[in-house]
Amino acid sequence: MVEKPAVRPGGRSARVQRAVHEAVITLDKEVPRDRLSVPLIAERAGVTPSTIYRRWGNLKELLADVAAERLQPDTPVADTGSLEGDLIAWAGEYMEEMTSTPGQQMLADTLGSTSLEQRQRCLQAQRHQLQLILSRAEARGETPLPTVERLLDGVMAPLTYRLSYAPQSLSKDNLAQWIAATLR
Amino acid sequence: MVEKPAVRPGGRSARVQRAVHEAVITLDKEVPRDRLSVPLIAERAGVTPSTIYRRWGNLKELLADVAAERLQPDTPVADTGSLEGDLIAWAGEYMEEMTSTPGQQMLADTLGSTSLEQRQRCLQAQRHQLQLILSRAEARGETPLPTVERLLDGVMAPLTYRLSYAPQSLSKDNLAQWIAATLR
Incomplete structure (x- = not known):
């Protein structure tokens, strides 16, 4: 995680986090690990790739965040x-x-x-x-x-x-x- | 590792492995982790990116191989x-x-x-x-x-x-x- 704003439940930031986490969990069942990418996850979550890079830094750290959760x-x-x-x-x-x-x-x-x-x-x-x-x-x-x-x-x-x-x-x-x- | 041919010391395969491992180790000191990529490593090692994908599958598994070594x-x-x-x-x-x-x-x-x-x-x-x-x-x-x-x-x-x-x-x-x- 490069920068993670304080998350207010139900706030915009929490909604983005939930959408991105759900996209990772669903895609992880649909595509092989090698095919998982930030643009693919962003598209599924309905956010821009730069939203993901800004919040998580890179794919590996996003996956670590989802796993820890x-x-x-x-x-x-x-x-x-x-x-x-x-x-x-x-x-x-x-x-x-x-x-x-x-x-x-x-x-x-x-x-x-x-x-x-x-x-x-x-x-x-x-x-x-x-x-x-x-x-x-x-x-x-x-x-x-x-x-x-x-x-x-x-x-x-x-x-x-x-x-x-x-x-x-x-x-x-x-x-x-x-x-x-x-x-x- | 997706497919790793048996390595004969001094053989072509061993030379490729050594060049790629050395490129990873050097680049890891020069660029931030987020910037390390298969094309960058391939260029430094003097091999094609597809050589790396064929042998290691993806960047994460290449990094794991170098670390285990x-x-x-x-x-x-x-x-x-x-x-x-x-x-x-x-x-x-x-x-x-x-x-x-x-x-x-x-x-x-x-x-x-x-x-x-x-x-x-x-x-x-x-x-x-x-x-x-x-x-x-x-x-x-x-x-x-x-x-x-x-x-x-x-x-x-x-x-x-x-x-x-x-x-x-x-x-x-x-x-x-x-x-x-x-x-x-």
Whole structure:
């Protein structure tokens, strides 16, 4: 992102963003990746290419923005009654989504962004979800509780590393072991 | 990579690859990322753009190939006399390189590749280096030794996760703690 004006929901800027994001998502299903281009997306969204260049800089950063947006959780974290169960449920769902073909593309688009700020949106979402899970465990009286950073390094890090480099090596067993070792 | 013929060292194909890689590396220092294009690289390398499209598919995959090549280690792993020392030295050097501006760009180029095969070259290099370090520890009679997979999940995964999402949060202390916890 080169320059991103503050977005007022329903304002002109938010409407442009929504139209462009929707055009990317639809075109990504219709044309091969190599054919996706700023002029094509602009035409579909009904904006000029220069609107896209001004706001996102280039195609890669636009794709990273769309991916980071889609990586934001849209469902509440399931309450399974225990910290370990909540982590298995939440991280298991993330693993399942991210080993799919669109999930793999979303992860590559996000991690491929030159903008650290863009990549960090993914970390912030994971931190936020883990904080919710930990608060719930605290309210249940579970103890001792790990820190969020410990869960990131012990669970989300090996999960993300294998999602990028070796998704076929992942299983629910790996995940359960990382979670158990981190909570121990 | 769409189609990559087997490369015979010194053959025509290897010469084209070297010329194109060198053009990317030089141009990447001269022009902003947004200005890098296949025609520009082709002109500098003295090949036609279609040579590049045929061999690499598109600009993003060419950049990923160059980055994966540069991520291959070019120096032997230092022998410090102990497994823990070797890991701290080797991973510490990697951390230092990858937090630099060109290192951050290389990591984003590699992880942003749509091709899993391309991304995996990075994992293979890390596995190979860790295997060398472990063989040396075995020859010294150190015991018990962790598996390579355990070192990947316990050390390289949190290191890579933080390199992508929060390089400013990394320190030699983090790294020493991950290594100590994994060897424990």
